[in-house]
Amino acid sequence: MTVKEFKLPDVGEGVAEGELVSWLVAPGDRVEEDQPVAEVETDKALVEVPSSYDGTVEELFVEEGEMVPVGDVIISFRVDEDGDAGAAAADAGSDAESDSDSAAADEPEPEPDATADEGDAEPAEPDTPSGRTFAPPSARRLARELGVDVAAVEGSGPGGRVSEADVRAHAEGGAAESGGSSDGDAPTPRPAPTDTGSGERKSAVSKRGGDESADSAAAGGNAPEPAGRETTLATPATRKVARDRGVDIDDVPTDETRDGEAFVTAEAVNAYADALESPAEPTPEPADVDAGAGDDPAAASDAADAAAAASGDETVPYRGVRRTIGKQMERSKFTAPHVTHHDTAEVDSLVDARADLKPTAESEGVKLTYMPFVMKAIVAGLKEHPYLNSELREEDEAIVLKKDYNLGIAVATDAGLMVPVVDDVDEKGLFELADEVNDLAARARERKLKPAEMKGGTFTITNFGAIGGEYATPIINYPETAILGLGAIEERPVVREGADGASEVVPAPTLPLSLSIDHRVVDGAIAAQFANTVMEHLENPLLLLNE
Structure with a gap:
């Protein structure tokens, strides 16, 4: 058996660190390769970190809630020779200890009382139940700092579990016993089992200095x-x-x-x-x-x-997804000059069309909302006014008109605003869009979205009307050039021609729209024309059959 250390991998493009939210395993647990061992929140999403080994969890180096740089050791595993060889092949590009560990795997496995290095004349490691010492990360960390072999400490906890007090008592007892000995007789403290092959590396929570x-x-x-x-x-x-x-x-x-x-x-x-x-x-x-x-x-x-x-105030850490949202909003607001165009669509026919289609959607297990209709209407507008489906690349001094119609749907979650992306909206039907939007929104609230599912958007929709409100000034999801905000569909007073030809004010369902644009790319007149196209398709849902 050998001990292999596992470092926090790069769980997303450009991610330098992550917060270890929760451990999914504990010391002594048996794990398989690709089994999730921890949940880590980066500045992009909450992701599960899978194990690279088949083996037993030896030690957790990081406490829940700590920020860990990518590449720092977070956990160690005790693996057998076969598992070690397989993992070494998978981790061919890791540190030099992989070479030493794989070389050790080719030799006969040492007996339990063998020393870490064949040539060292260090005391033998005492036997422990199942060859494992039960100790929390804090006790193991203290043992390393005091130069104590945690396997030699007699635990006072349930099942022989070693506490920090046990480690201190052992260290003080060892110091007293060696106090009258000459330097030549004093045994050299041997490293804890988890230090095997680690060289001078330290765990993510070890003391620096x-x-x-x-x-x-x-x-x-x-x-x-x-x-x-x-x-x-x-x-x-x-x-x-x-x-x-x-x-x-x-x-x-x-x-x-x-x-x-x-x-x-x-x-x-x-x-x-x-x-x-x-x-x-x-x-x-x-x-x-x-x-x-x-x-x-x-x-x-x-x-x-x-x-x-x-x-009595409460202080909440500004990091992770919340910090990313803030930086993205700041970048967008101070980079793209925002202009917001407001208008209102009268959606009697849309309300009727959804009511007619709901029973069919339910029979197919789909919850039909107004969002798929809006998405189709937006695609119609983007096809007629492609500058709203574009990206300004300042370094190249070029505006890229996108041919894909990938719409981001802003979803409010406990961690902040997530924007999963529905790809190829122009190629999907209403029921298919409804099912995909519902799935993405549910997984966004559960923090189960993959980073790739929040990339590649060309235009964004934010539905603040679901919470309440009519108009807003939404911030563009930069580097996109436009975002459409939806108010609540409610009955509001509108002016219509009566039976006698005279105008009259009547209640009717309306949908307020708030369109923010990057004024460097899109002129106000183009924004108004785009909004008119979207409203035309919402007020006449049969036009969506062409989309």
Whole structure:
């Protein structure tokens, strides 16, 4: 058996990092190749990360809610020789440890009491039930930092589970036993099983600069005593500060609590780290910490979090999909000069047509909404006015008139606005479009869309009328050149010719339309003509038979 480390793969084009939302496996679980092991939220979507190995989960290196750069180790597996060989073939382009592991796989499997390296004269690894040590990621991380073989620690938890307290007790006991020994008699701490073949790589949540912190603490006699907690509450920004400063968040002293658990702020982390680096100097006064926080965005952010918490406000991280939406909106609004054209379609005939088709759609298992009719009407408008189905490529000084009609449908979700794309709308019927839109919208709300399903759009529709409202000024889904907003279909007063030829005001179902355009590409007159074409097809649904 060998231990293989698995890094966070590139789960989407241009993605540099992701938030590990949830683990789908636990240490000791048996997994197969391609089985999802974690859910990761990137700036594009929530995706499942599949395993590259057949084997047993050995260790989880990342805690839920942490941001992980692509390429960092997130999990390790204990695999047999066959599984190792197959995975090595699949990961031919990985780091050098793949070569050493595959070479080890060609040799006879070492006995349980064999050392990690054949030439080392290190103590043998003690036997554990099923050859596995039960310990949470935090305990394993602490064992690595203290140079303790976690397999040698006697666990006090259920089923021999090793806690952080067990690791500390073992480390202190080992130090006491070796205190009177000469340097030559002291055994060299062997790496934990999960460090096999890892060289100098660290897991995504290991302490950065931990050795330097330890050295500085040993150098001064006034270093603060580490708190040594097992559980600490802190914001992601605070945890990032702790990682950057090489500080274990559980060691930072604090008097603050949240829900009965210790709560640490970025100021406390910085003060603790400063004391470790310069233990002879007095701890900065709160005013000094606040002054320094202005130079550290993460610390300043956490200070704001603490102030918000004190006032009862809630602070929500601005990252992932929400941050991507914000950046995309900002880019669009400040790149494309927006103009919004408003109009209203009288849709009596559309309402009747949908009512006539609903029973047939239901018999085929399709929920028929007004959206497929609108999509077909938009395609008719785009064919007559192709500049609304275009993209401005400034670097090439060219406008590309798209021949595909791929319509994005904006869907409101708990994570923000998702825009799945329905391809080739011109080639699909009403029922087929209805079924596809319903499926995409449902999976968007469940966060199960694939990144590829949100690409390639040429024009976007946003239906704010489903929530309530008539008109809006929708922001273009850049680099597209137009977006159509739909208000609610409701009865509103309209002026029509009565039986006696006189005009009269009567209630009728109407559909408000809000068309935003990139004025660099589309003129106002063209926008109005496009809107007229769309309204003509909505007011006379039989025209949609040609689309």
